[in-house]
Amino acid sequence: MEFDVKTRADSWDNIAQMARDMEGLGASGLLFTEAGQTPWMMMTAAAMAAPALDLSTGIAVAFPRSPMVTAQIAWELAGNTKGKFRLGLGSQVKPHIERRYGVAFDKPAMRMRDYMLAVRACFTAFRGEARLEHDGPFYKLNLLTPHWAPARHDFEDIKLDMSAVNPLMLKVAGEVADGVHVHPMHSIPYIEKRLIPQVSEGAAKAGRSLEDIDLIIPVLAVPGDTPEERAALEREAKAAIGFYGSTPVYAFQFDDLGYEGKRQELAEKLRAGDRDGMIDLVSDEMLNQFGLSARWDDMADQLIARYKGVASRVVMYFALQSIAANPANHDKWAEIARAVRAA
Numbered sequence: 001m002e003f004d005v006k007t008r009a010d011s012w013d014n015i016a017q018m019a020r021d022m023e024g025l026g027a028s029g030l031l032f033t034e035a036g037q038t039p040w041m042m043m044t045a046a047a048m049a050a051p052a053l054d055l056s057t058g059i060a061v062a063f064p065r066s067p068m069v070t071a072q073i074a075w076e077l078a079g080n081t082k083g084k085f086r087l088g089l090g091s092q093v094k095p096h097i098e099r100r101y102g103v104a105f106d107k108p109a110m111r112m113r114d115y116m117l118a119v120r121a122c123f124t125a126f127r128g129e130a131r132l133e134h135d136g137p138f139y140k141l142n143l144l145t146p147h148w149a150p151a152r153h154d155f156e157d158i159k160l161d162m163s164a165v166n167p168l169m170l171k172v173a174g175e176v177a178d179g180v181h182v183h184p185m186h187s188i189p190y191i192e193k194r195l196i197p198q199v200s201e202g203a204a205k206a207g208r209s210l211e212d213i214d215l216i217i218p219v220l221a222v223p224g225d226t227p228e229e230r231a232a233l234e235r236e237a238k239a240a241i242g243f244y245g246s247t248p249v250y251a252f253q254f255d256d257l258g259y260e261g262k263r264q265e266l267a268e269k270l271r272a273g274d275r276d277g278m279i280d281l282v283s284d285e286m287l288n289q290f291g292l293s294a295r296w297d298d299m300a301d302q303l304i305a306r307y308k309g310v311a312s313r314v315v316m317y318f319a320l321q322s323i324a325a326n327p328a329n330h331d332k333w334a335e336i337a338r339a340v341r342a343a
Helices: 012-024 040-049 066-080 094-098 107-128 167-176 188-205 226-244 248-255 262-272 273-279 286-292 295-308 319-325 329-342
Strands: 002-006 029-032 054-057 085-090 159-163 179-181 214-219 221-222 292-296 313-316
Touching: 002 040, 002 248, 002 286, 002 319, 012 040, 012 295, 012 329, 029 040, 040 054, 040 066, 040 286, 066 085, 066 107, 085 107, 094 286, 107 159, 107 167, 159 188, 159 214, 167 179, 167 188, 188 214, 188 248, 214 286, 214 295, 221 295, 221 329, 226 262, 226 273, 226 286, 226 319, 248 262, 262 273, 286 292, 295 329, 319 329
Parallel strands: 002 029, 002 313, 029 054, 054 085, 085 159, 159 179, 179 214, 214 313, 221 292
Antiparallel strands: none
16 A cells, blocks of 8 residues: 655745655655645655655545646646656536536536546557547547647556545546546445445446556544543544534435434534534544554554555555654654555
8 A cells, every 4th residue: 555645834944845755755756735735846846846645636626627637737747747747537516516617517527537638648649549529418628739739748547546435426437537536435345345345337338347446545644652642533533424424415424434414413513614513423433433643563454454455555644743842753754654565
């Protein structure tokens, strides 16, 4: 398994220093998400500072950008990182797409499939393998003169990944993606009973199998040798579980595990602005279903036991926060990274 670290929005100088630190730690790569800040310039700063690291978007929001624009950005990053870049795309959720970005969200699974195929058509045209010709239900691309085509380079086999949670999106990802970004709120029963069968079904439709698809799995991992050491990050992990679990898109996982009614309770606390109350509704048992709290010496073994043979890459959500709280934790994370990468 590869061992990645999730980044956070920051200045280019700080991102560059963080990338050097994570390269020194022995991480495989960095994952950049798109929230209040787009990922592209931060990735460029990281690549310049730490060229050994893999860089991936997990995820960049697809629908607000033309597939051509997305493909051009990915092409440039792949060339300049010498193939160390993976493009991860996602649909986001309806309120953000319609009300923050001001674009359409109708039929998101079908639109996402078309978007992924349109990006692939751009890559094919950039490689000179065929003229640009994508005629989909949402995107139609058929003009790319030599003057407007990006320059060729030696790293043109760009991995194209997709985030997915619900059955339709998982099947689409299995059909058209090189990798699937699993949601940070996941349990092993969800992966085994829902995600893998649905991704496999989509892959079979395209004449592929699950072995052709990388599962990129973020982990709400909280290491610490005492309850006091783990307390702050455990609350952050529980806050994430509570926030995601308050929405129907993700909350079916509570029902799957026997926590019926939990979504409604969490939603009530969230609507009331009671963050502490929401966190208190997430038990330690739930934390270790959807995350992983363990002693430092046990964390690598538990990550390996849970994800070996399932994940191609695991992504640590709280490594940077842990190190910021105590710089001595850098070397402890380095030991975990070595063990996981060797597994």
